[in-house]
Structures are given as C-alpha cells and as structure tokens.
Amino acid sequence: MKPSLAKGTRDFTSLEVSRRKYIINILQKNFELFGFQPLETPSFENLSTLTGKYGEEGDRLIFKILNSSINEAKEGKKTQMLNDFQKALDKPFSAESLTDKALRYDLTVPFARFVAMNHGKLTFPYKRYQIQPVWRADRPQKGRFREFYQCDADVVGSESLWQEVDLVQLYLKSFAELKVSVTIHINNRKILSGLAEYAGITDKLIDFTVALDKLDKIGKDGVVKELLERNISQESIDKLDFLFNQSNDALENLLQLKEKFAGNEIGLKGVEELEFVITQSLNLGVNIQNLVFDITLARGLDYYTGAIFEVKADEAQMGSIGGGGRYDNLTEVFGVKNIPGIGISFGLDRIYLVMEELNLFPEEATSNIEYLFANFGGEETSEALKLIIKLREKGISAELYPESAKINKQFTYAEKKGIRNLVFLGEEEVKNNTVTFKNLEAGEQKTVSLEEFLNS
Structure with a gap:
C-alpha cells in the first residue's frame, strides 16, 4: 500500500521544526513576561464538554471519537451500532x-473546564498560557488545517478592561519581535447585540453574527444573501447598510454609533468599553494604524460577550493569524458562576506561513550542527569522540560520521545537512595536538592547536 497523509495534516522536517520552535520560544517568553503561567490539558475531552460552546457551525467541525466499546461488541451488535453511526454522521449528535x-x-x-474544576485552588485573577495542538474537521486549504497548534493566553477572574489593553500590548510586542507587521482588528459583542436591537432582529443575533463574520470571505453581497436566507428582512438589512461603509477613523465610527444607539443600553455599553480600550492603547503609544475598529468583526464563537480581536498580517494574504475576546459566562455552563475571562490566541501555523512567504526567519531559527568529524577509522576515531564529548560539554553541537567512508561521501553528507564545519582529526593532528577544520560556508580551511580549537 502506498503511504499517504490524512488530509489536513502535515509532517514537519527538521528545518520546519526548528523554525516553529523559534516562533514558540518568542511567544512563550512574552507570555511569561506578561505574567502568564503554563498549563496543558488532554488532547481529547468528554463530548459534552465541547458541544454547544462554538455555535452550530463549530459543533459540526468537532472530531468525535468512536467508543472503543463498538470494537469490543459482538458482530451483530457491532453491525447495528455502526449502521446507527453512519446515519448520524451528518448530524450533531451525542449518543x-x-x-x-x-x-x-x-x-x-x-x-474553562479546568478553571471550573479547580477554581477553589486557583489565585484570581488567574493568568495561563497554553501551546498545544487542536483539531477541526474543516475543509483543508491554504492556512487552514485539520490539525494545528494554538498558542493561547487567557486571564480569568477579572472584569477590568485594562486586561484588554494589556493583551493588545502582548500582541504588538510579540509580532514586532517576529518582525511581522500586523493590524489588530477590534470590536465588541455588545455592539453587535446593540446593532441587532437597532435593526429589530434581537432574536436573530446568532444568525446575524455568523453571517457577518464571513464578510471577508464572501463580501457584502454574500452576507446580505445569507441574512435573507436566515429570514432576516430586507428592511432590517437596509438599516444595517452603514456597516459596510465605515471610515478609517475608529473614534469617528464610535461617535456615529453613539448617535444610532441613543436609548440602546447594551449598544452604548459596548461603545464605552471599546472607546476605553482604543483610547488607552493610543495613550500607551500604539499607532492608530495598527489598531482598527472593525464594526463587521463578529468571530463566530458563541461564548464571546465583550471585546473581540482578530489579527491580520499587513504584507501577506493569509486571513487571521490571531484572535480572541472576552467570555464572561463560559464557566457557568460547568456550574461555576462569576468567573469572567478574556483570552487571545496566536495561530502558529499561519504565522509560520507568513514568515516563510516574507523570508523573515533569521539564521538562528535553523538548528544546524556546528561540527562533523570525519571518520578515518582506528585510533583517530576514538580521539575524535573524546573531542566531541568536550564540545558537547561546552554546549556545542558535534557528531562523528559513523563509517570510515571516502572523504567525498563525508563532505556530501555535511553539505546536505547544512553542517557548518568539517573536522579532520587524522594521525598527524593526533600526534601534534592540533585540529584541522574546514568552514563549508566560507570554503576556508585551517589548522589550530587543540586548546585554541576548544576555546574558539
């Protein structure tokens, strides 16, 4: 059978792994600088933990795990169970x-499940970061995979809007160090609720936000078409037409909303919160070009209740490379009330693709071996290994070519692996306590004393 990969998954070469680690190390360093502590959770959860938290579309993308009891069942029972399973495949189900x-x-x-289970042991506000893979039964395409990594930072136990301001700083500092120019798009779910009230479609809030969230993919006409298909009237859609004609001035757009939201309590609350976050971010030196009020930003996850973020690369067509928002009620579904939260996520895989496209990875993002020792056989090989041990003790990467092969073959191996230096420790070098090595990048070869080599 010809080997193949499951759709939406990838193998990672040593170069790709090294570059991914470079991104992760920068994010992890900044998470900890901002006071976040690490957490890891299992790769799979009880289905009841996940369903009903992401909206109808999100629930359809959850990878469900077939119970092992099906495999253990007797043949007749197994056949019936698999038939039932086949019928249920296209529907959200929890049998x-x-x-x-x-x-x-x-x-x-x-x-949120972890917090609900451990809230009595945690010190609030509790700040955690988490870097682990997630899975979605999505249609694979550029920048969209079925298995991918998220790098999250969340704060729970605080309603303070200063958390939103701080997360804007975390985004900008991290992307600046990665040298990825970005724009942070920001909105507030209360504004979206206010818009639904303004248009008389409060009972269609989820339908409205799900359709609006697709604007960058299907355009205004596509959103309007979907709103009509979701039984939202043309009259209501006409009242919302101004959404598609916003100016570039965030504060001016918020002022316009204040006028439309006269007497609209939830809408005005959203405007007030967003105005605070934008104003304080600007006071801290954030460029207004890097922080955009995007009134059409909805993010389709049902659990958001306040600020919502989406980060886009300025110089690459990649969709969002980060996102998040406030979720003040999420732990309530697990029976624990009054633990508000907010979090953001960095899309590792998409960030990688952007940096690769823009050639932003520095040389240190590649984990190359510093020295390959040529294998001459006999006593020289033993002496080479002694020297390799000393290099490794100093934190310098080195390896011995395993066979006593022709030198051209050893050269080819070093070049293909991107090893920087080929070391010759032959009979003469051992006798004279010297080392000969060739820098394969510069093409220069020299002989130095053993002491100079170890201290260079």
Whole structure:
C-alpha cells in the first residue's frame, strides 16, 4: 500500500521544526513576561464538554471519537451500532452508545473546564498560557488545517478592561519581535447585540453574527444573501447598510454609533468599553494604524460577550493569524458562576506561513550542527569522540560520521545537512595536538592547536 497523509495534516522536517520552535520560544517568553503561567490539558475531552460552546457551525467541525466499546461488541451488535453511526454522521449528535469523547476544538473551552474544576485552588485573577495542538474537521486549504497548534493566553477572574489593553500590548510586542507587521482588528459583542436591537432582529443575533463574520470571505453581497436566507428582512438589512461603509477613523465610527444607539443600553455599553480600550492603547503609544475598529468583526464563537480581536498580517494574504475576546459566562455552563475571562490566541501555523512567504526567519531559527568529524577509522576515531564529548560539554553541537567512508561521501553528507564545519582529526593532528577544520560556508580551511580549537 502506498503511504499517504490524512488530509489536513502535515509532517514537519527538521528545518520546519526548528523554525516553529523559534516562533514558540518568542511567544512563550512574552507570555511569561506578561505574567502568564503554563498549563496543558488532554488532547481529547468528554463530548459534552465541547458541544454547544462554538455555535452550530463549530459543533459540526468537532472530531468525535468512536467508543472503543463498538470494537469490543459482538458482530451483530457491532453491525447495528455502526449502521446507527453512519446515519448520524451528518448530524450533531451525542449518543453515548456511539461516542462520548472528542478531540479538543480549541484551548479555551478545555481551559474553562479546568478553571471550573479547580477554581477553589486557583489565585484570581488567574493568568495561563497554553501551546498545544487542536483539531477541526474543516475543509483543508491554504492556512487552514485539520490539525494545528494554538498558542493561547487567557486571564480569568477579572472584569477590568485594562486586561484588554494589556493583551493588545502582548500582541504588538510579540509580532514586532517576529518582525511581522500586523493590524489588530477590534470590536465588541455588545455592539453587535446593540446593532441587532437597532435593526429589530434581537432574536436573530446568532444568525446575524455568523453571517457577518464571513464578510471577508464572501463580501457584502454574500452576507446580505445569507441574512435573507436566515429570514432576516430586507428592511432590517437596509438599516444595517452603514456597516459596510465605515471610515478609517475608529473614534469617528464610535461617535456615529453613539448617535444610532441613543436609548440602546447594551449598544452604548459596548461603545464605552471599546472607546476605553482604543483610547488607552493610543495613550500607551500604539499607532492608530495598527489598531482598527472593525464594526463587521463578529468571530463566530458563541461564548464571546465583550471585546473581540482578530489579527491580520499587513504584507501577506493569509486571513487571521490571531484572535480572541472576552467570555464572561463560559464557566457557568460547568456550574461555576462569576468567573469572567478574556483570552487571545496566536495561530502558529499561519504565522509560520507568513514568515516563510516574507523570508523573515533569521539564521538562528535553523538548528544546524556546528561540527562533523570525519571518520578515518582506528585510533583517530576514538580521539575524535573524546573531542566531541568536550564540545558537547561546552554546549556545542558535534557528531562523528559513523563509517570510515571516502572523504567525498563525508563532505556530501555535511553539505546536505547544512553542517557548518568539517573536522579532520587524522594521525598527524593526533600526534601534534592540533585540529584541522574546514568552514563549508566560507570554503576556508585551517589548522589550530587543540586548546585554541576548544576555546574558539
């Protein structure tokens, strides 16, 4: 059988792994600088933990795990169970005889579950970061995978809007160090609720936000078409037409909303919160060009209640490379009230693709071996290994070519692996306590004393 990969998954070469680690190390360093502590949760959760948290479309993308009891059942019972499973495949379902577990869809809901289970032991506000893979049964395309990493930072136990301001700083500092120019798009779910009230479609809030969230993919005409298909009247859509004609001035757009939201309590509250976050961010030196009020930003996850973020690369067509928002009620579904939260996520895989496209990875993002020792056989090989041990003790990477092969073959191996230096420790070098090495990048070869070599 010809080997193949499951759709939406990838193998990573040593170069790709090294570059991914470079991104992760920068994010992890900044998470900790901002006071976040690490957490890891299981790769799969009880299905009941995940369903109902992401909206109808999100629930359809959850990878469900077939119960092992099906495999253990007798043949007749197994056939019946698999037939039932086949009928249920296209519907959200939770029949315990078929499946009661699923791969995690994101890191936020498992985090909320963790907080709900451990809230009596945690010190609030509790700040955690998490860097782990998630899975979605999505249609694979550029920048969209079925298995991918999220790098999240969340704060729970505080309603303070200064958390939003600080997360804007975390985004900008991290992307600045990665040298990725970005724009942070920001909105507030209360504004979206206010818009639904303004248009008389409060009962269609979810339908409205799900359709609006697709604006960058299907355009205004596509959104209007979907709103009509979701039984939202043309009259209501006409009242919302101004959404598609916003100016570039965030504060001016907020002022316009204040006028439309006269007497609209939830809408005005959203404007007030967003005005605070934008104003304070600007006071801290954020460029207004890097922080955009995007009134059409909805983010389709049902659990957001306040600020919502989406980060886009300025110089690459990649969709969002980060996103998040406030979720003040998420732990309530697990029976624990009054633990508000807010979090953001960095899309590792998309950030990688952007940096690769823009050639932003520095040389240190590649984990190359410093020295390859040529293998001459006999006593010289033993002496070479002694020297390799000393280099490794100094934190310098080195390896011995395993066979006593022709030198051209050893050269070719070093070049293909990107090893920087080829070391010759032959009979003469051993006798004279010297080392000969060739820098394969510069093409220069020299002989130095053993002491100079170890101290260089």
